[in-house]
Amino acid sequence: xxxxxxxxxxxxxxxxxxxxxxxxxxxxxxxxxxxxxxxxxxxxxxxxxxxxxxxxxxxxxxxxxxxxxxxxxxxxxxxxxxxxxxxxxxxxxxxxxxxxxxxxxxxxxxxxxxxxxxxxxxxxxxxxxxxxxxxxxxxxxxxxxxxxxxxxxxxxxxxxxxxxxxxxxxxxxxxxxxxxxxxxxxxxxxxxxxxxxxxxxxxxxxxxxxxxxxxxxxxxxxxxxxxxxxxxxxxxxxxxxxxxxxxxxxxxxxxxxxxxxxxxxxx
Numbered sequence: 622x623x624x625x626x627x628x629x630x631x632x633x634x635x636x637x638x639x640x641x642x643x644x645x646x647x648x649x650x651x652x653x654x655x656x657x658x659x660x661x662x663x664x665x666x667x668x669x670x671x672x673x674x675x676x677x678x679x680x681x682x683x684x685x686x687x688x689x690x691x692x693x694x695x696x697x698x699x700x701x702x703x704x705x706x707x708x709x710x711x712x713x714x715x716x717x718x719x720x721x722x723x724x725x726x727x728x729x730x731x732x733x734x735x736x737x738x739x740x741x742x743x744x745x746x747x748x749x750x751x752x753x754x755x756x757x758x759x760x761x762x763x764x765x766x767x768x769x770x771x772x773x774x775x776x777x778x779x780x781x782x783x784x785x786x787x788x789x790x791x792x793x794x795x796x797x798x799x800x801x802x803x804x805x806x807x808x809x810x811x812x813x814x815x816x817x818x819x820x821x822x823x824x825x826x827x828x829x830x831x832x833x834x835x836x837x838x839x840x841x842x843x844x845x846x847x848x849x850x851x852x853x854x855x856x857x858x859x860x861x862x863x864x865x866x867x868x869x870x871x872x873x874x875x876x877x878x879x880x881x882x883x884x885x886x887x888x
Contacts, residue, residue, distance in 0.1 A: 686702050689702050716790065730774075733750060781807040
């Protein structure tokens with residue numbers, strides 16, 4: 622008896638070897654495709670989430686454009702806005718130290734105007750500022766401390782002739798202010814008023830009703846880390862103060878638009 626051989630199923634070694642290499646080639650292509658997909662997924666997700674978050678979160682607006690330039694490239698017109706950067710000011714704080722606005726680097730700033738002899742509005746504003754400062758505190762080794770890396774508070778005296786350094790220190794202590802994080806400032810009256818009217822634009826936000834000889838406003842002014850005005854808030858209104866606290870948090874998370882995105886950037 623002879624055994625029959627199925628010629629269709631029996632292949633030469635060379636044919637079998639060729640099929641093996643074809644399968645390997647197909648597997649390599651699939652592996653490369655899978656790797657590409659694995660790398661693209663986080664990048665695509667990043668841009669999808671970024672677009673969604675940009676639409677969902679409304680950042681505090683910028684105030685007071687110094688200039689607006691329009692340019693047209695390939696038929697598309699864009700505008701480049703230069704926003705007003707708050708000018709520097711140098712004064713004395715409640716500890717007798719000479720300090721400047723530009724000493725504060727990479728922090729959100731909240732500023733207001735007051736005087737220590739003010740009987741009604743100023744104490745209420747200062748009390749609310751103290752509450753705001755405490756909201757950015759944490760416990761360190763069982764002791765409550767203010768996180769000075771996030772925000773700095775500035776209170777400018779509008780009666781600097783009578784608000785001496787000792788008077789400011791006594792007033793700050795009364796409201797339990799953190800002296801490193803909250804400066805009560807005095808100095809030349811003309812310098813302070815010029816700063817309030819021309820740099821922080823207090824007169825504009827109050828509708829021009831502020832007396833130039835005695836500047837008194839119940840507004841808290843929010844500055845970002847580039848010293849741009851980003852908001853005005855009623856220092857006596859709880860809803861407005863809640864909005865201020867929220868906007869401080871948003872500015873803390875605001876990314877520097879000048880930095881280029883690099884998903885593979887080394888640590």
